[in-house]
Amino acid sequence: MAHLNFSDFYQVPDLKFNIQKMRSDLDKILQKKGFKSPKGVTNFGAISLNQIPNDDSSIAGNNIRGIYWTIPDEKGKEVVRDVPIDESKYTQIVPEFKNTYFNEVYETLKKKFKLGRVRLLLKEPRSTLSWHKDPEPRLHIPIITNLGCSMVIENIAKHLPADGHVTITNNTKYHNFFNGGEQARVHLVACVLENPFK
Numbered sequence: 001m002a003h004l005n006f007s008d009f010y011q012v013p014d015l016k017f018n019i020q021k022m023r024s025d026l027d028k029i030l031q032k033k034g035f036k037s038p039k040g041v042t043n044f045g046a047i048s049l050n051q052i053p054n055d056d057s058s059i060a061g062n063n064i065r066g067i068y069w070t071i072p073d074e075k076g077k078e079v080v081r082d083v084p085i086d087e088s089k090y091t092q093i094v095p096e097f098k099n100t101y102f103n104e105v106y107e108t109l110k111k112k113f114k115l116g117r118v119r120l121l122l123k124e125p126r127s128t129l130s131w132h133k134d135p136e137p138r139l140h141i142p143i144i145t146n147l148g149c150s151m152v153i154e155n156i157a158k159h160l161p162a163d164g165h166v167t168i169t170n171n172t173k174y175h176n177f178f179n180g181g182e183q184a185r186v187h188l189v190a191c192v193l194e195n196p197f198k
């Protein structure tokens with residue numbers, strides 16, 4: 001049997017964050033605001049961590065999700081959904097996160113990577129995304145997860161543990177994320193504007 005190739009999952013070396021601190025600050029954030037979805041969208045929830053400076057609309061409506069391509073049915077034809085995002089303009093931390101550990105995480109990540117939007121993404125129990133691809137790779141820090149959670153890129157699935165490590169995934173290929181557990185999954189997810197997979 002051929003060996004599985006995990007080259008679309010890049011674990012960043014020498015970088016590890018404190019997950020307990022992230023979890024306790026997530027609890028504090030959730031007391032102030034909840035996960036949001038664009039109107040009519042199911043199985044998607046996000047809290048934006050950064051925004052276009054002084055522009056609340058940049059983290060409202062469809063801007064919390066953004067453009068992607070999907071193959072919706074048996075015809076196998078690719079279609080485009082949602083709105084394009086000007087990722088590089090997202091440079092300001094959202095005020096609620098300012099005095100939290102997330103600010104430190106954001107500053108550290110910004111020094112190492114060219115980032116666009118940074119969001120906390122919810123995957124509800126027993127839910128899945130569409131089969132889709134994004135304009136750019138994504139950086140993941142799992143905060144709350146369970147063994148029934150996996151990212152699937154083309155035909156390769158990988159569970160990403162909440163151990164403080166950072167993984168960049170090649171979301172320019174077709175992929176999905178499913179949570180087969182009975183507990184909500186929360187990841188910090190950032191758009192990475194320099195593609196390490198090219």
Ligand SMILES: [Fe+2]
Binds near residue numbers: 132133134
């Ligand atoms: Fe995606």
